Amino acid sequence: KQNFLVIGLGRFGSNVAKVLYENGHDVLGVDNEASEVQSIIDQKLIADAIQLDCTDANNLKKLDLDKFDAAVVAIGSSIEGSVLVAANLKEFGVNKIIAKASSTMHGKILERLGVDTIVYPEAEMGRSVARQLLGLNFLEEFALNDNFSIAELALPKKYAGQTMLETDIRSEHHLNILAIRRSGGHFSVSPSANTSLQKDDYLLVLGTGEDIGNFKAVDS
Amino acid sequence: KQNFLVIGLGRFGSNVAKVLYENGHDVLGVDNEASEVQSIIDQKLIADAIQLDCTDANNLKKLDLDKFDAAVVAIGSSIEGSVLVAANLKEFGVNKIIAKASSTMHGKILERLGVDTIVYPEAEMGRSVARQLLGLNFLEEFALNDNFSIAELALPKKYAGQTMLETDIRSEHHLNILAIRRSGGHFSVSPSANTSLQKDDYLLVLGTGEDIGNFKAVDS
Numbered sequence: 423k424q425n426f427l428v429i430g431l432g433r434f435g436s437n438v439a440k441v442l443y444e445n446g447h448d449v450l451g452v453d454n455e456a457s458e459v460q461s462i463i464d465q466k467l468i469a470d471a472i473q474l475d476c477t478d479a480n481n482l483k484k485l486d487l488d489k490f491d492a493a494v495v496a497i498g499s500s501i502e503g504s505v506l507v508a509a510n511l512k513e514f515g516v517n518k519i520i521a522k523a524s525s526t527m528h529g530k531i532l533e534r535l536g537v538d539t540i541v542y543p544e545a546e547m548g549r550s551v552a553r554q555l556l557g558l559n560f561l562e563e564f565a566l567n568d569n570f571s572i573a574e575l576a577l578p579k580k581y582a583g584q585t586m587l588e589t590d591i592r593s594e595h596h597l598n599i600l601a602i603r604r605s606g607g608h609f610s611v612s613p614s615a616n617t618s619l620q621k622d623d624y625l626l627v628l629g630t631g632e633d634i635g636n637f638k639a640v641d642s
Numbered sequence: 643k644q645n646f647l648v649i650g651l652g653r654f655g656s657n658v659a660k661v662l663y664e665n666g667h668d669v670l671g672v673d674n675e676a677s678e679v680q681s682i683i684d685q686k687l688i689a690d691a692i693q694l695d696c697t698d699a700n701n702l703k704k705l706d707l708d709k710f711d712a713a714v715v716a717i718g719s720s721i722e723g724s725v726l727v728a729a730n731l732k733e734f735g736v737n738k739i740i741a742k743a744s745s746t747m748h749g750k751i752l753e754r755l756g757v758d759t760i761v762y763p764e765a766e767m768g769r770s771v772a773r774q775l776l777g778l779n780f781l782e783e784f785a786l787n788d789n790f791s792i793a794e795l796a797l798p799k800k801y802a803g804q805t806m807l808e809t810d811i812r813s814e815h816h817l818n819i820l821a822i823r824r825s826g827g828h829f830s831v832s833p834s835a836n837t838s839l840q841k842d843d844y845l846l847v848l849g850t851g852e853d854i855g856n857f858k859a860v861d862s
């Protein structure tokens with residue numbers, strides 16, 4: 423069970439806090455606005471939330487910062503506030519600091535302060551939405567556990583025109599083809615033995631990380 | 643080659659526009675602030691950007707809206723502005739509208755207006771950052787394109803003990819079960835009709851975002 427500090431309970435921060443808490447970890451939510459603190463308590467998103475201005479180092483000192491595994495600074499619209507809080511946390515030797523940045527320059531400042539991970543929510547979601555719109559959301563290799571991963575892979579040329587049965591993808595490469603993404607955007611799910619593979623197909627596969635790696639190396 | 647209209651060139655909108663453009667499509671970026679328009683032109687993120695207040699239907703009329711495959715409304719901090727623009731686009735029969743919402747109520751209003759896809763960037767990124775922090779490797783809903791997503795979902799209690807054939811997951815919920823993650827960490831891939839479902843199973847499913855959302859609501 424881990425212990426997290428989330429400073430700033432806006433849309434981003436409250437969602438970080440909520441998911442950490444839902445997964446059984448201890449979360450302390452902090453905001454300098456009483457209304458935000460009350461709202462997260464009323465909605466029962468997390469168990470512990472207090473009002474505190476974290477730009478004030480004396481305030482932060484009261485928080486027994488050593489016990490936290492990580493702190494999230496979720497203050498966007500005040501670069502000054504975000505940077506002061508991050509600097510304070512760094513001063514107090516907090517293990518791991520994640521901060522959201524509202525602009526590239528804001529992010530650069532946080533980097534120079536030694537913040538471990540910087541997040542640009544609006545920019546990252548903008549890119550992701552554009553890719554979804556274009557049907558470009560290929561699932562990069564995702565580890566389901568430390569054995570199996572799923573991944574979406576371009577069909578190696580040599581299989582174009584073959585049926586599922588004719589390929590060696592299962593016998594040789596030990597990969598399960600969960601679905602085939604056709605170039606029209608259509609999906610052929612749990613394809614049968616006689617489903618044929620086409621030139622611009624992408625295969626949604628399940629297998630070990632190693633088998634996926636070997637398959638990617640085929641004709642590339 | 644597609645043609646996209648992006649209204650609102652803040653961090654989210656400018657990134658949507660930029661990725662669409664980088665992928666070879668035509669993009670018209672619109673913002674009512676001259677400074678935002680100039681900035682996106684100076685940075686060469688897209689080729690075409692104009693200043694226009696899109697809450698004014700007469701302004702929008704000048705834009706030959708029929709030629710766009712989709713429009714993205716990327717206005718966050720003014721619910722009135724976002725909603726008026728979305729309503730105007732709907733009136734003019736724009737094919738497909740994607741809009742970002744700054745709150746659940748804002749999102750509900752956009753839904754009632756008939757907006758096709760609603761995005762909550764800060765909330766979604768907050769959840770994603772929390773899961774990264776926890777190294778959680780259940781595949782959260784991943785949009786493969788703007789129709790289909792895959793997701794790993796806890797088995798609703800009512801299905802425990804049923805066979806695949808006995809459940810209504812396909813017939814009622816229109817979800818394809820690509821694989822079942824058993825509590826041992828073992829996977830049952832492309833499960834057959836007589837595979838039985840067990841209490842702590844997680845289902846790797848493929849379906850529309852809406853069907854996945856409805857399924858998540860079963861017995862929770």
Ligand SMILES: Nc1ncnc2c1ncn2[C@@H]1O[C@H](COP(=O)(O)OP(=O)(O)OP(=O)(O)O)[C@@H](O)[C@H]1O
Nearest residue numbers: 430431432433434453454455475476477498499503
């Ligand atoms: N010095 C501070 N100490 C504690 N909390 C703060 C401080 N400054 C700002 N906050 C809180 O952080 C929260 C998020 O900040 P803000 O609204 O500026 O960022 P945002 O990026 O717009 O938020 P969102 O996550 O909703 O996108 C607010 O609820 C605000 O009250």
Ligand SMILES: Nc1ncnc2c1ncn2[C@@H]1O[C@H](COP(=O)(O)OP(=O)(O)OP(=O)(O)O)[C@@H](O)[C@H]1O
Nearest residue numbers: 650651652653654673674695696697717718719723
């Ligand atoms: N009626 C309108 N017509 C055109 N553009 C508009 C209109 N209203 C707002 N905008 C523009 O939309 C952009 C984004 O809006 P705003 O800054 O309110 O949202 P935001 O959600 O905070 O943005 P971000 O994407 O940076 O998170 C701004 O550049 C703004 O000038």
